[in-house]
Amino acid sequence: MSGERLSEDQAAPGSPADGTAEPGPSPAGGSGRGGRTGGTRSGRRTLTEGQRSERRLALLLCAPAALVMIAVTGWPIIYSVWLSLQRYDLRFPADQEFVGLANYVEVLTSSYWWTSFGVTLLITVVSVAIELVLGMALALIMHRTIVGRGLVRTSALVPYGIVTVVAAFSWRYAWTPDTGYLANLFAPGSAPLTDQASALAIITLAEVWKTTPFMALLLMAGLALVPDDLLKAASMDGAGPWQRFIKVMVPVMKPAILVALLFRTLDAFRIFDNIYVLTSGAQDTSSVSILANTNLIQALNLGIGSTMSVLIFLSVALIAFVFVKLFGTAAPGSDTEGRR
């Protein structure tokens, strides 16, 4: 993206010079997609000393960041893709062998994988849906608060400030039979964390409790996009509070809502800590991340574990793709729709 823009910028000052110096061959830069490469080439030919050193400086300035990205993000991805194509079990290191897509066939035909996948999807959809509703309510409250605004906002954000594992442990203790206050209150004499349905409900609850403030924060930023005049105009036009919300507020803050949903969906799909602490994936409550961890770290099967990691990566990429392409979520920093 930035490369494209760079070349366009350089073609623009270059082309008028072309027009006077050597009329004919070079197409006027940037008139169409086809003309762009031509324009760039002619632009490059006429680069002045200053432009060339500017470009060198630009590359030098970008280089450290690019290198770090390749080292910490690019390489692990490539390495895990490489591992996923091998039979590689650390218990039998001698049997390491390139097996092509055999690991993928194995994982994708395993009922464990599909169970975990279903559990993950369920938790993702349910928790994000609940978070959206609660987060919106919380955001509205925080946005409208006049008295003690700071206190309200801070207290609303407390759950998000607690380390997930710590919060998960407190949820676990609360639901432990006999000693946990929530267990005694709602399910005396039973162990809710040992049953799939109730365990999943508790995991979802813990997830919602923890990340609703984050959702609210993102949505509040969206609420700030809605000018007061717009809401006043809507009430003059005859809209009640609910109509103002549905017909004006939500459409205007749609970009913020989609970004919040995207972030939360990606996060929720990778759910790990809560499940790890609450059930360790027992009773078919493991998410794909838990399953990958079990295979990769506990069973030391690098091949299968990496395959699962790559599949999770692909799923997350697919979710992001769907949000950006289908729902038109603006990727951060690329807001081209002329918004006031």
Next chain:
Amino acid sequence: MSDIVLDRVTKRYPDGALAVQEVNIEIADGEFIILVGPSGCGKSTTLNMIAGLEDITSGELRIDGTVVNDRAPKDRDIAMVFQSYALYPHLSVRENMAFPLRLAKLDTATIDRKVNEAARILDLTQHLDRRPSNLSGGQRQRVAMGRAIVRNPKAFLMDEPLSNLDAKLRVQMRTSVSRLQKQLGTTTVYVTHDQTEAMTLGDRVVVMRGGVVQQIGAPQHLYEHPANLFVAGFIGSPAMNFVPAAVADGGLATALGEIRLTDRLRRAMERADAPREVILGIRPEHFEDASLVDDRMRAEGDVFTGLVDVVESMGSDKYVYYALDEKARSAELEELAADSGSSDVPASEGQLVTRLSAVSPVREGDHHEVWFDLGKVQLFDPSTGRNLTLEA
């Protein structure tokens, strides 16, 4: 078809600040009324109270004889045009204008007919399917007007609708707003800080300052008979000149020299029981180059010779600024200057603005003789600002 009555309407904010104090206005059906004043004078708050966007602390607001203090904006059947236009960015022009009709649950055919009609009046037909973000400022303003007129409401409220336009467009739109209002005959309350807009648009003008109504009247009446110093300084451009004057026997001692008291002034001062110190106000257009004045006019006025500071030739006339030897300005004048902004009241001390004929031979740096019309001179009480010559 509706009239709006504000009966001792007051707005006090929870922190005790008094934004609007005991405003009484009776707006007749079909009238175009302007609320004007410097920023913070309570004009927008008053408008918002009529709209229902702000609560009324005390007093009564009646539309068509019904008290509507506690009615929600949507139940008052009035439309509002905002300074920011407040168009819905996610809707097309057509949908923007149809929005109030859709909320009113009209059928599609009626909505289409009304929107097309409004678009035709406002010359928006070819833009109906565009988004507000793709429109120019003037077009957006027209869409905002369109959204107001489609509903055929009891009244239009306009909150500085032209302030975001550039100067040329503002003059154009001013004319079309005026024409539109005449055409529709809908009661309109229009808020502005621009006295030119107030003078040109309104049937009547309400001048406000510090939450208090200063004067209500037709533009020409406000111009000729301002109730007090503030109205006198606010209405008219360039603003009225104010010169402190002391009553001496048979005349007024001022920086313009000794001014003879005409019968009109003498009677006014006697009737109003004027103090010894007054402020003399005279508009720039009531001056003329003394060499261009015939003897008969000369007898009705007085002359003043001063040092010409600046000459601005406007083509049709000349604005001539005289330097005045004037030290003492009243506190009331200072406050007035601060209130109105430097553009409305001559901020530089000791300056007299005159508007002379274009043929005047006056040159900068000259000592030039200028005539002024004593029949147009107004006197004000420096402590209260009251116009002493009001009923003369």
